[in-house]
Amino acid sequence: MKQQRTQRGPWVHRLLIFGFGVLLTVLLVWLLEFVVSDIGGWSGPKLDDIERKYVSQETLDNLEGLEKEMRALQVEIDDQREIQGILRTSTENSRETMGQLVDIHKLNLEKDVKPTQVEQEALAESEARFLENQKRFQAANEKIAGLSEQQRGIAQRVAGLKEEIEQKRKPAKEEYDDARELHSIKVAALKLAVIVPLLLVAAWFLLKHRTGAYAPIIYAAFGATFWETGAVMFEHFPREYFKYIAIGAAIVIVLGVLIHLIRLLTAPRSEWLISQYKDAYHKRRCPVCGFPIQRGRFKDLLWTRRGPRGILPIAQAGEPDEDQAYTCPSCGQALYTACAQCGKMRHALLPYCQHCGAEAQAPTAN
Numbered sequence: 001m002k003q004q005r006t007q008r009g010p011w012v013h014r015l016l017i018f019g020f021g022v023l024l025t026v027l028l029v030w031l032l033e034f035v036v037s038d039i040g041g042w043s044g045p046k047l048d049d050i051e052r053k054y055v056s057q058e059t060l061d062n063l064e065g066l067e068k069e070m071r072a073l074q075v076e077i078d079d080q081r082e083i084q085g086i087l088r089t090s091t092e093n094s095r096e097t098m099g100q101l102v103d104i105h106k107l108n109l110e111k112d113v114k115p116t117q118v119e120q121e122a123l124a125e126s127e128a129r130f131l132e133n134q135k136r137f138q139a140a141n142e143k144i145a146g147l148s149e150q151q152r153g154i155a156q157r158v159a160g161l162k163e164e165i166e167q168k169r170k171p172a173k174e175e176y177d178d179a180r181e182l183h184s185i186k187v188a189a190l191k192l193a194v195i196v197p198l199l200l201v202a203a204w205f206l207l208k209h210r211t212g213a214y215a216p217i218i219y220a221a222f223g224a225t226f227w228e229t230g231a232v233m234f235e236h237f238p239r240e241y242f243k244y245i246a247i248g249a250a251i252v253i254v255l256g257v258l259i260h261l262i263r264l265l266t267a268p269r270s271e272w273l274i275s276q277y278k279d280a281y282h283k284r285r286c287p288v289c290g291f292p293i294q295r296g297r298f299k300d301l302l303w304t305r306r307g308p309r310g311i312l313p314i315a316q317a318g319e320p321d322e323d324q325a326y327t328c329p330s331c332g333q334a335l336y337t338a339c340a341q342c343g344k345m346r347h348a349l350l351p352y353c354q355h356c357g358a359e360a361q362a363p364t365a366n
Helices: 011-040 047-051 057-110 117-209 215-236 239-266 270-282
Strands: 302-304 307-309 334-338 345-347
Touching: 011 117, 011 215, 047 117, 057 117, 117 215
Parallel strands: none
Antiparallel strands: 302 307, 334 345
């Protein structure tokens, strides 16, 4: 059967195919992320809704009312302290004024000068103001003490209510955590229900058509779905479980690659064999055992892994043994045989005759 030939094309074309394949992978990853993001937007449980089943609205209203009353008391206490500050300043001024007036009065007595009516009234007024400020300052102190006592009583009630609410919120938090975990599992299952079938379809196409003309598209689809599947699992699965899933998946992949490589050796595909045979013939070594091909004008040279060593003989028309069949003396593999169509010597392990182009049976591994 005629082998299907695939044109490699110029390197620029191959580079463009590779680049657009990578770009397609990125775009598909974005598209899948949009899909799973929309699925993840499904609203989950709300802690407030669950807490209402355990903590009554009346209890919360009582707590809010007490806290509001505490704030009002604190504002009133701050106002009284501000008034005390003003009274303190006024009292200090009155004390200074009284001191000055007393000093003047003493000086006048020493000089046998009788204080004027204005000086006596000013001294009496300063004394009255000082005593009034002291009285008002003490009243503010008493009011602050009373407000502080009320505030402490309310603070105790608030602390008791908060402790009661906190005790009731514990089972609510446990129920919320369970509901959130269940919601996360449902979302993950829904995401995987969308992604995994796409991954399986892409994997099936990859196994069946990975060497076809549209292989870059298939590789892009498989890479994008595989990446997004791992991202969903990493996001939703617990970290202690995900590490086992990840290492398990890695082991499966490595085993798959290893089995594939072993099968290439035990039951290789014809195109893989032809690629190996072409490279071996080009290096003038037996494709089966690697022994140097001692035929034609190169037969007397010393062959190494890097090629022949010695002086290459001048090419002559019709080397005596180039028209004869040749078998590897190391492994017994026939390397050159007569073509069934034209009768000339051809490469026994390559599919086409270099003289007439006749196709032989596809090579198989020994």
